[in-house]
Amino acid sequence: MGLRFSEVCIDAHDTQALAAWWAQVLGWPAEDTDDGDVALRAPAGAGPDWLFLAVPDEKVVKNRIHFDFTPDDQDAEVARMLELGARRVDIGQGDESWVVLADPEGNEFCILVGDE
Incomplete structure (x- = not known):
């Protein structure tokens, strides 16, 4: 193809x-x-x-597509992202193994559990 x-x-x-x-x-x-x-x-x-x-325009609704990242250490990567300016968001995911964050313009992305 x-x-x-x-x-x-x-x-x-x-x-x-x-x-x-x-x-x-x-x-x-x-x-x-x-x-x-x-x-x-x-x-x-x-x-x-x-x-x-x-x-x-500014972002106003939940993304229809998003990025998933699988780090070596989820906790460390979430902490690093938060230090860089990401924020935690609740999109209705409930109690899941992944962490949903948003970039500075509000675009959601997930940090999955890695091979910790």
Whole structure:
């Protein structure tokens, strides 16, 4: 098949700030594109690049799609994310093994239980 998953596009009110935050979280380099967007370039084998697109509106509802991350140590990674400015959110998940967080613009993502 001639189809390749190359980018995840993320709407952002402040593309520079949100891309910088995720660049710090993931450890991926950020670069401005010719179109005025910001791209995070995934290292080889780490998945698609992330492209932050400017939108005028704020996020107002729960994401229809989100990212799941599996760390080596869930507690340590949740603590690191919170220190970087993530916040815990309740989307109705109840008492589950994963932790739901939101980035600075409110986009939800999950930190799963790793191979602790």
